[in-house]
Amino acid sequence: MTTEPHADAAVTQLAERFDAIEHNIGTVFEGKQDVVRLALIALLSEGHVLLEDVPGVGKTLLAKALARSISCSVRRIQFTPDLLPSDITGITVYNQERGDFEFKPGAVFANIVLGDEINRAGPKTQSALLEAMEEHTVTVDGTSHGLGTPFMVVATQNPIELDGTYPLPEAQRDRFMMRLSIGYPSPEAELGVLGVHGGGDRLPALEAVTDAREIAELIEAVKAVHVDESLQRYVVELVRATREHGEVELGASPRASLALLRGARALAGATRRPYVIADDIKALALPVLSHRLVLTPEAQLAGRSSEHVITAVLGDVPVPSGRG
């Protein structure tokens, strides 16, 4: 990793903390460095992550390791068909002692919320997460309750086992900054997993390397990363290109542009660069955009995927030449 000679102190600190967390998670979650990095980028750009993969590849482990590395509050919600929206948001109960209504916060009141198998709950319950994810507030019985910083929802879902599931509504999907797949580990990494896990679960031993306050600082540092105007236009062009693509029925939203730009800032900061380059945007385009596209039925029948479309779009839209 190159040290930029002009990287300012904030960016340097950002990158150092980033590396520290990444390394920490890497001790229990091996061989998937890029997924860890993306998850961290989502955290620093105040986004939420949808982990979509088959069972047993470590989705929950990743979420837990991330939460443990940061000394902050973590709540885990196991989504089931009988889960109620109030289980997530919280409920107002009457406190007889005080003779008043009292708000009992739900599971969403934490810095990191791990929503396991989110597609197993009904749409109503799923949408209970909506406001929280976007507004960082929860409104119960007309009263808004703010959520802390950082606030990150890490939801998992299994794309294979679809019986008795409720696919995420488009609006909800759009609220996730990234969709990540972990994928099976390489044979070496899997051997390592056996060795490590055979010797006992190391997750409880994972120590926090930072805390919520510092993460909040890092989030502010990310916002200070410079983005050239031409790159902002590039992001808009990319997103617009997905909408105009012939195989796409529903393209990426303006929220996607925002997410892409924020993520690029975080990625640039993580590489000790106080400025974004086109590579940052290209690197994040797939995880940030792919889950937001709805392909036409013809394209789906032809076996095309949104990844194909995004790859084609990346190959088509010219990279801006910047100021010169």
Place this chain on the structure above:
Amino acid sequence: MTAVAERPTAPPPPGHRRGATADGSSSPPATGTPGGNTDVAQLLSVVVLLLVALVPIGRVFDDTLWVRPVAAGVLVAVGLCWGLRQFGAGGLVTMAASVLAWLGFTSAVLAPATARFGVVPTRDTLEVGRVLLTDAAELIRAQSSPVEPEPALLLVAISGTWAIATAVCDAAFIRRVPLAAVGIALVGFSVPLPLATRTSGLALAVPFLIAAAGVLLAFGSVDLRRWLGPSSPRARAPGRRGGLATGAVLTTLAVGAGVLLADALPGFGEPPLYEIRGRGGTPSTNNPMVDLRTRLTASDGGTVLEVTTDRPMYLRTAALDTYEDQSWTAESIRGTPVGADGAIAPEVEANSTEEVTVDVEVGDLRGELVPVPYPAVAVEGPLAEYFQHDDRNGTVILDGGEQIGQGDAYTVTAAVPDPDAARIGASEGFAPDSHLTSLPDTVPARVEDLARQVIAEAEATTPLQQALAIQDELQTWNYSLEPPGGHGSDALDDFLDSRTGYCEQFAATMALMLRTLDIPARVAVGYTPGTLVDPDEGRWQVSHDNAHAWVEVLFPESGWLAFEPTPRSDGNVLVPSAANLTPSDTAAGDTDPPDIPDLADEEALVPGIDEDVPFDDQSLGEETDVTATAAEDDRRTWPWVTAGLFLVVAAGAVLTARRTAPDPADAVARVRAARVRAERLGQALGVPSRASDTDREFLTRLAQQAPSGAAGDAAHRLAVESARARYFPDVSADAAARAETATATLVEAMPPSEGIVDRARRAARVARARTAQSARYTRMRSWWGRRSG
């Protein structure tokens, strides 16, 4: 799906190949031609380019003997350069090897007897080379194209094309600048263009030239979109169209333009820019002055004509009756067939004539213009059916592309005017066609002043007296085949100043002076009577040295009469005087020019080659433009047009260079220039930068062309600096220096492109594997057969 997010600044993982970009892009490899194919295409296009560029050399030589040595030389040079590049040789090594190979090749082709083993040059070979080069210098001065491919000229042609081939290869293979290669080949193509008159085949060659250039550029993968300016995100470029497609479009356009516009190019279908004078074959031309000029100063005394006549005659090939741009010219000659019995209607009906019959046998002479005594009234011979006569100037030519040549014979009857001198002398002149006395305004006033001064001194009043006075005056001037002074427009002034020259200047000046006096006059060109070799039979031998120009003046009732202003040093002239208007003898003695003492000698009346003028000096006499070709009129404009175009292009190039050259103080510009250099390198290597490429993507692909890791590091460093210069408004001079160093490292790290050697090795491996496989299969079958049997 596997989420992918590489560290943008991380060097590329090993094993990444072109076409698969780091972001998992599956876009089709627009320029995915493997390096080897690109190489061979580049080699082939260089060969085609060079071979096509040789076509104009055909205009210089009059047969095709030159083709094999010159083409072989080019192929050897290209092959050597390419082969050395395969082994990674650099520019200096290649150049040195090329020089050695050139020595060997020219030794083997031109002087194998002197070379050791026929190839290794010895001291003798070098001496031969020196002599050849000296010869070549003389031949180039003395001969007009097309010429015979003599060894000396072949040496020049081989060396020149060899040098051009080497330079093209250097540009294409080593420096990897296809555009420069094309430019150099174009120079080679255009050098012979101004030398000669023939144009056939060239228009055909041009499309090939342009096509080869297009292929070269295409495989250099010039991306037009980059040429058209920095890509903007708004410009939705068709991303899948890479360099190859652009190259194909470029090639198509170029071929189309070549086919449509070739004839519009300067130099095509135009007369030559300049004629290299001398003997060396007669160009097929309707321009009599070209014919004349190649003979006026001949390179040897070989016999041109053998003439049998009972009285010496000037043999005239053409008359020049128009004075333009400081030169006498003739309009194109339009003959009408002679009558059935060879009869020719005379140009002017003279009152009194004397018929003279002349038998002519053609020697070392080729051409459409037939030397005949003037005015011919009948011409007969085996060529009779081709004879044509131009009534406007009494010229006899051959029709239908026929030329007189060695061994041809014809008999001409001339009705030589036998005018009454007293009667002509008394005539006060008449009003002839105005074009016979017209002169452009550019004629210096001093010509008329001189004419009036001469006739005043001679108290000449009638046209005859005036013509004789001017003739006699000019006869007192000095004869020299090497007149002082310059050429071109000043030649007339120089001649009037120095009063020294030879027949061209004398005849041209006298005709001019006469016309300023409104006396109809023109310049005739042809041969003096020559040498009387057999007095009994009246056989005269006319050699190239006898090429001559004189003056004809029109008189009423008598027609055109010849006057002789030239005090030829060989005295071989027929000078009319007042008493003898029909010169019947070589009458140099009549005037006795004091400057030429040997003319007093009787022998000089029938001279051979003048001993006083060294042979070489005669043959290489300085050229003058007092009389020039008709082509000169046409050729005045296009050199200027070409020069103007060149100037515009040069100015454009300078401006572009100034605009693109980075200001040393502007670090961003320096970084950008470094990146552009890398892009050019990529184009040359077939790894063009696509519009949708980021710096890192492009440079990573580029670095994969190099075998060493140094290229990867350099590409990485350059990508960092380049992206920073693009997107972050703070670039230091150090960063610019880092980018420049990185580019330099990249350029150095690039390998000789993988080519035929590697492919041959791979093919051999595959072949071995297949053989082994089939052997196994055979063994298995036989085993199976034994088993089942």
